[in-house]
Amino acid sequence: MLAGEMYAPGKIRLIEVPEPVLPPSPPAGCSGQIVFQPETTCLCGSDLPYFGGSDEWPIEIGHSLHEMIGTVVATNGDRWRAGDRVLAVPEMQQGLFERFVLDEGRAIEVDRRVPEEQALMAQPLGTAIFALKKLPNMLDRTVAIVGQGPMGQLMNACLRNLGAREVVGIDLLESRLRTSRLMGATATICNATESPVETLKEILGGELPDVVIECVGHGHSPFNLCIDLCRRNGVLLFFGVPGPLVDGLRWRDLFFKNVTVHTSVNPDFQRDFPLAMRWIGEGRIDVGPMITHRFPLAQIQQAFETFRDKVDGACKVLVDFPAKRA
Known part of the structure; x- marks a missing residue:
């Protein structure tokens, strides 16, 4: 074989x-x-x-x-x-x-x-569900999702399903951002041509989001951009798998913003994957x-x-x- x-x-x-x-x-x-x-x-x-x-x-x-x-x-x-x-x-x-x-x-x-x-x-949806269970109630929350590859797209859909007020997809590629609208994003930012922090504030009426989700990982993770996008006392979910070492991470800035940080790996085969299958099956x-x-x-x-x-x-x-x- x-x-x-x-x-x-x-x-x-x-x-x-x-x-x-x-x-x-x-x-x-x-x-x-x-x-x-x-x-x-x-x-x-x-x-x-x-x-x-x-x-x-x-x-x-x-x-x-x-x-x-x-x-x-x-x-x-x-x-x-x-x-x-x-x-x-x-x-x-x-x-x-x-x-x-x-x-x-x-x-x-x-x-x-x-x-x-x-x-x-x-x-992949099961991994997103497992990660999102770590976050607070998302009803009426504002969210920025950095990285609009497959996992970022699934995060868009989940958060729209969970009642987030704004779901803003951020990516370097316009082609991915066109898909973001179809997958539940309420707004998009191309950070190859726009200032993500200033544009995000414009979208959210001068504020930064309640929650930032990192969905890039693997050596290209925009850790410091995610820190810049976080509001004071906000929540940051590092979903993308990081490399073994993260050079240049501005942890001090994260610390003084008093941000709550979550990570996520290894969903539950008894709950997360079956629930994801059910969500897809039920439409x-x-x-x-x-x-x-x-x-x-x-x-x-x-x-x-x-x-x-x-x-x-x-x-x-x-x-x-x-x-x-x-």
């Missing part, structure tokens, strides 16, 4: 590897395992450090995919049966295999009320505008390049495995 190998910075190829072997019984502490066969996946910003050759984590066969829908092929547990359609999240983002063994608890049922490419968005959030590109697995190199370089306004880039054709 095929697997992915990131053999050089910015280079990925498909190689042949052995089929996975499901143990007759699960290991201690695990209720059950499945052999999962992905059919549709999508790329995430957290896949790019692997693709770029970062030395933050070891790069191994199967890196890097972790948002995928497919079929349970076999199981040694009781939760799933062969043939079930599930959304699965592989360990350590090693999902670039045609089939792999996975703890049965790392999969949830697919909602059939929407197309599967939309149900797939329950994985509470329309994730359709985020999905911009689609490639077969044979074009995985082009898919990663398109996502990395934001070609033609790329937001969520999907990849179909060979099993999808069947």
Whole structure:
């Protein structure tokens, strides 16, 4: 079967590897395992450090995919049966295999009320829901979201759903800001051509927002811009995954603004991902505008390049495995 190998910075190829072997019984502490066969996946910003050759984590066969829908092929547990359609999240983002063994608890049922490419968005949406539960009641609040990639777009939609008065999307790319309006932003700022602080004050009647959310991360995080955008006694949610060290962070300025800071990682498979799937299935959030590109697995190199370089306004880039054709 095929697997992915990131053999050089910015280079990925498909190689042949052995089929996975499901143990007759699960290991201690695990209720059950499945052999999962992905059919549709999508790329995430957290896949790019692997693709770029970062030395933050070891790069191994199967890196890097972790948002995928497919079929349970076999199981040694009781939760799933062969043939079930599930959304699965592989360990350590090693999902670039045609089939792999996975703890049965790392999969949830697919909602059939929407197309599967939309149900797939329950994985990233679940991470947004988990993060937003750390914030205060958002009804009537003003929010600025720095970074309008896929996660920033989902934050727009969630906050509009939660009753925020103003949801202001900020990004360097006009192409992404056009999507922001479709995903729930009430206003946008292109900080490549506008002063984000002054423009935000104009939008909010001279004030800075109640909440600022950072959705960039991975070595490009605009930490200090987020500090500038925070009001005194405001709230700052650092959502984007940071690098191992953050140079030049003006923590003193943050300190004297008396800002409350939240971070977020590792959502709950029992609550956050199922709730995200339900929101999409019930139509509470329309994730359709985020999905911009689609490639077969044979074009995985082009898919990663398109996502990395934001070609033609790329937001969520999907990849179909060979099993999808069947």
